[in-house]
Amino acid sequence: MEDSKGIYAEERIAVPDEFANVFSYFYTARNDSAHPVHKTLIPSFQTIIAFNFGSPARVRFGDNALWVEQCIVLGPLKRPIEYILPPDTHLLVVNFRDDAFYRFFGPVMFSEMIARHPDELLEKSCFSELWLRLKNESPHRRPGLILDFCRPYLRPRDAAFECITEARPDYVRMNAIRTIAQETGQSERNVQLNHKKYLGYTAKERSRYQKFLNALRMSQGISGKADWHQIAEASGYYDQSQLIHDFRHFMNVSPGQYLKFQAGICQTAS
Structure with missing residues (x-):
């Protein structure tokens, strides 16, 4: 979407079918105006990686604030995030689906929201090198290069998570953990642990969010x-x-x- 003066633009970019269960889409935002652009990102319970190829962007969540100069992992997004795009800021955001963040980064402690450079999670400089390569490419080539980068690192989905996703629990109208446990023959405790391990949040948190999301969709427009x-x-x-x-x-x-x-x-x- 572009404003009437053509100085601020944002766009969603679809991902190919090969990555349909890994990423929901790419999001780009570019501020070529002379003034900062203020936005609020509502919770999605997804984890994202944001790349910045221009002036540092300011991100605020709760009492915390930071500047994004290269790239950052944020998530799972359980609370709103306010961000400011100064002039000459160009963001490219990758949205992980379901267990895709776990499949790429492995087990990560999700006691609170992660807000770190992805290299800190891997203890390697992979993303710093990727960012440098992306910065020197044209914007339309960057999503494809990110997909190429991710392909060899993505592990197959664990059978334990397949049990959760195949059950397709109704988080609003029933006890999702109990339903999955009954359908798969597991203990409720084991299902709870796997739910948090692969998704980064509890079924109770998801239930609350799903009700809110239902209301949000009904009120849009x-x-x-x-x-x-x-x-x-x-x-x-x-x-x-x-x-x-x-x-x-x-x-x-x-x-x-x-x-x-x-x-x-x-x-x-x-």
Whole structure:
């Protein structure tokens, strides 16, 4: 998408079928204006890698703030992230699907959100070298080069995660862990551990997020007054106050404020 002056542009780039269960898409944002661009990224429960090929971008989450000069891993994205693109900033963001981050980086402690240079996770300079190569290439070639880089490192999906994904649990209407355990003959404790290990979050966290996401999708595009009571009920909430609480938790705004400012809010979930 490009503004009327042609000075700020953002775009989603599809990935080939070979990587359909690895990445949701690539996202690019370029600020060629004379002023900073402020954006909010709402939670997606995905983990992302952001490459920057221009002026350092500022990222803020909670009480933490940092500058992205080359590349950074952020995730799983459970809370909103505010970011500022100064003039001459060019971002390229890779969105991992499901267990793809685990398949690439291996087991990582997910006690809190990761916000680190990817080389720190690998204890190698692979991504610094990749960033340098990407910087010297044209923007339209960069996604393909990233896919080529990832191909030899991606491990096959573990059978333990296949049990989770094949069950296709309904996180809103049922106990997902219990359902998976019953269908696969595992203990609930084992399913819980694998869920956190491969995805980076618990089923309880996912259930809460899924209800919020349902409400968000129902409210998108509403320009007038929304029936929040009806939206809350249809999304699986007990009452409207619970919906309001989750909007503030996941986005730092009320439902009404979201409708007013949704043009400046980005979403990575597919």
